[in-house]
Amino acid sequence: MSKMHVSTTINGEPMEFLCEAHDSMLDALRGPLGLTGAKEGCGTGDCGACSITVDGRLICACLMLAVESEGKSLGTIEGMSQGGDLHPLQRKFLEMAALQCGICTPGVLIAAKALLEHNPNPTETEVRFGLAGNLCRCTGYDKIVRAVMETAAEMRGAA
Amino acid sequence: MTDTRYLAPQTLDEAVSAFAAAQGAARILAGGTDLLVQMRAGVATPGLIVDIKKIGEMNRITENADGSFTVGAAVSAVSLADHPRFGTVWPGVLEAVNLIGSKQVQGRASPGGNLCNGSPAGDSVPAMIAAGAVVTIQGPNGRRQMPVEAFPAGPGKTNLAPGEILVSFTLPARPAGSGDAYLRMIPRTEMDIAVVGCGVSLTMKDGVCIAARVGLGAVAPTVMLVEDAAKALIGTRLEPAALAAAAAACSAACRPINDKRGTIAYRTKVAGVLLKRAVAIAAERASRS
Numbered sequence: 001m002s003k004m005h006v007s008t009t010i011n012g013e014p015m016e017f018l019c020e021a022h023d024s025m026l027d028a029l030r031g032p033l034g035l036t037g038a039k040e041g042c043g044t045g046d047c048g049a050c051s052i053t054v055d056g057r058l059i060c061a062c063l064m065l066a067v068e069s070e071g072k073s074l075g076t077i078e079g080m081s082q083g084g085d086l087h088p089l090q091r092k093f094l095e096m097a098a099l100q101c102g103i104c105t106p107g108v109l110i111a112a113k114a115l116l117e118h119n120p121n122p123t124e125t126e127v128r129f130g131l132a133g134n135l136c137r138c139t140g141y142d143k144i145v146r147a148v149m150e151t152a153a154e155m156r157g158a159a
Numbered sequence: 160m161t162d163t164r165y166l167a168p169q170t171l172d173e174a175v176s177a178f179a180a181a182q183g184a185a186r187i188l189a190g191g192t193d194l195l196v197q198m199r200a201g202v203a204t205p206g207l208i209v210d211i212k213k214i215g216e217m218n219r220i221t222e223n224a225d226g227s228f229t230v231g232a233a234v235s236a237v238s239l240a241d242h243p244r245f246g247t248v249w250p251g252v253l254e255a256v257n258l259i260g261s262k263q264v265q266g267r268a269s270p271g272g273n274l275c276n277g278s279p280a281g282d283s284v285p286a287m288i289a290a291g292a293v294v295t296i297q298g299p300n301g302r303r304q305m306p307v308e309a310f311p312a313g314p315g316k317t318n319l320a321p322g323e324i325l326v327s328f329t330l331p332a333r334p335a336g337s338g339d340a341y342l343r344m345i346p347r348t349e350m351d352i353a354v355v356g357c358g359v360s361l362t363m364k365d366g367v368c369i370a371a372r373v374g375l376g377a378v379a380p381t382v383m384l385v386e387d388a389a390k391a392l393i394g395t396r397l398e399p400a401a402l403a404a405a406a407a408a409c410s411a412a413c414r415p416i417n418d419k420r421g422t423i424a425y426r427t428k429v430a431g432v433l434l435k436r437a438v439a440i441a442a443e444r445a446s447r448s
Contacts, residue, residue, distance in 0.1 A: 004165065021165035021208060022198060044196045045264055046350075057237060059266040063195045065188070067165050068210065111262065132349040133261020 008069040010035065011079025019066040026050045028066035029076065037077035037106045041135065048134035051107035052076050058114040060133075077106035080113065088158075089113055089151045098147035100138030108134045112148045120156055124149060167210040171217070171297055171326065174209050179299045179322030181207045187324060188212075189233040190267030192260065193276045216326060217271075220245060226332030232271030232325045237262075239270070249330060250444060251339030251358060251437075255286035258343060261350060271325050274307065277315045280353045280377035284311070286341040288374030288384050289358035292330045298323030308374070311381035334370075337362040338444025340437045343376075344429050346420070353377040354421040357409070357433035361392070363445045368392045373405070373434065378413040378426050385412045388434060397442055405438065406431030 003018040010033065017032040026043075029035045029052070041047035043062045050061040053075035080087045089112050092098070099105045108131060115122060115130035122130065127148050128141070136144060168174045178185050184206035186194055197203035211217045217231040220242050228245060236256045239245055246253040252270075259268050259282050270283040274294070287307045295304050299322045307328070312318045319325065339360040345351035356376035362369050373388040387408035395401035415426040 020163070022163040024195060024199075043199055045192055045260065048261060048263055051263055054266075057235075057266040058263050060263040062199075063190075063192050063264070063267060065165065065191065065195070065208070065210075068167075068191075068212075114262070129349060130262060133263045 004067050006067055006070050008071065009073045011074070011076060017066070021065070021067060023066040024062050025052070025064040025066050025069055025074075026061035028069070029061055035076055035078050039103050039106060041103065041107075046133075046135070047104070047107075048111060048131075049104050049107040051110040051134065053110065053114060058111055075110070077110055080109060087113065088155055089116070089148065092147045092151040092154070093144075096143055096147040096150065098139065098143040099136075104134060104136040104138075108136065108144055112144075112151075115148070116152055116155065120152060122149070122152060163205060164207045165210065166207060167213045169213050171214050171324070174211055174214060175297055175299060175322065175324055177207065178209050178324055183321065185209055187275070189217075189269045189272045190235055190264075192264050192268040193272060211324070222248075228328075228330045230270065230328045230330070232275075232327055233269050234271070235267055235269050236265035240265070248333055249290060249339060251341045251360065251441065252283070252286045252290050252292075252330070255341035255343075255356070255358060256283045258282045258341075270328065274310055275317060275319070275325055277311050277313070277317050277381075278352075279311075279314055279379060279381055280356065281382060282341070282343055282353055282356055282376070284382040285356045285374030285376040286339065286358035287328060287330075288382060289339055289341070289360040289372045290330050291360065291372055292328045294328055295326040296323050297326050302326075304329075306384075308382070308384040313380050333448070334362050335448060336364050336445050337370075337448055338441040338446070340440035340444065342433045342437045342440070344421075344433060352420065355426050355429045355433055356382075357430065357437045359434065359437040359441045361438065361441045361445050363442060366396050368395055368397055368401075368442075373409065375409055375412060375430055378415040378430050380414070383412065385409055387412065392438065397438060402435045402438060406434045409434045 039049035041049035045060045045063040052061045186205040188210040217233040219231045221229045273281040273283045292307045341358045343353040343356040358374040360372045371389040371392040373385040376382040388405040391404035409430040413427040
């Protein structure tokens with residue numbers, strides 16, 4: 001089986017990797033690219049643990065073929081902090097203990113960031129719908145939703 | 160495991176010839192939200208994957224000079240939601256598309272894929288049928304068109320001939336006084352499969368309904384057009400008797416299954432209830448258009 005060569009950009013860095021045509025983007029991230037922040041929960045697009053952005057759009061990496069990333073710009077959890085400074089969402093999740101086991105957290109953070117970029121002043125209902133594609137089996141969601149609301153308020157204040 | 164090849168052609172002709180040449184061993188990739196799940200489960204083992212997202216026509220939303228819209232088969236739910244005009248003209252179609260899966264899924268999933276997947280419960284399909292959308296199909300023998308309601312053939316089956324690819328939807332121009340709506344019944348508030356889905360499109364003039372179309376999903380082997388429900392609405396002022404007659408026509412059209420999501424009796428009753436509620440929303444939108 002001949003491998004395919006893919007050139008893409010991940011968190012602003014040009015990257016190249018080899019993959020099979022049927023490999024998912026999540027396979028490539030966690031395999032040859034060594035970026036294990038995106039998790040595999042279900043592998044069928046239900047849980048959101050593998051959430052990433054592609055050209056700014058939120059998707060599940062398990063539902064995209066790795067070869068489709070050719071020429072695209074991807075954002076993963078590894079690129080969320082800037083120069084060692086945590087993103088406000090990351091800080092707030094720590095402060096408010098909006099996580100327990102942490103498996104869902106990278107996906108929740110990526111989805112929450114995409115939500116706030118689209119809607120800096122969401123209602124609680126909008127946050128809950130915006131994160132409906134991210135399953136957490138620990139927190140009961142309340143702390144996550146509150147942390148996202150608090151971050152949004154803080155970011156609006158800072159803007 | 161069999162070797163899978165991946166092709167991302169720039170033109171429709173290239174896509175059609177590669178797809179047809181593979182003689183059934185190929186699958187079309189738009190958003191992949193069904194295909195990749197099937198591949199992972201071993202249900203689909205395509206020898207060739209034809210990615211149609213690099214084909215301009217497949218990826219474009221066009222508001223035509225006559226007021227109609229053409230939506231490429233690979234256009235994602237998010238692209239449709241981001242379009243400045245589509246949701247204003249077709250709010251019911253957009254709300255149906257936006258019910259499909261999570262934000263993550265909507266970043267990739269397309270109404271074209273929803274139709275080609277052939278699910279009796281696909282959310283965008285009843286709304287497209289109500290809208291009177293026509294699909295354009297291209298295959299080895301050229302192009303043809305058919306109304307959306309003629310496309311599904313049964314659960315997981317479509318009336319695409321071998322080698323044919325869905326290219327686009329065309330939604331007709333909207334006369335003044337028109338509105339559409341889509342409602343689905345699910346046991347929770349988000350991220351579920353319709354127990355019943357109902358799309359309604361109306362045109363009102365001086366308080367009288369002069370045109371109507373009704374699409375019903377998840378209550379028969381395919382999503383379907385319910386002409387008797389539309390007939391019960393046309394020519395009326397949508398008074399309670401007319402709504403009751405249209406609701407009865409919806410229930411009469413149901414041939415559902417019993418499953419864990421709903422019984423035959425429940426689905427049949429809910430089809431009529433959703434019709435009345437969707438008509439109310441569509442009529443309110445029509446009054447503002």
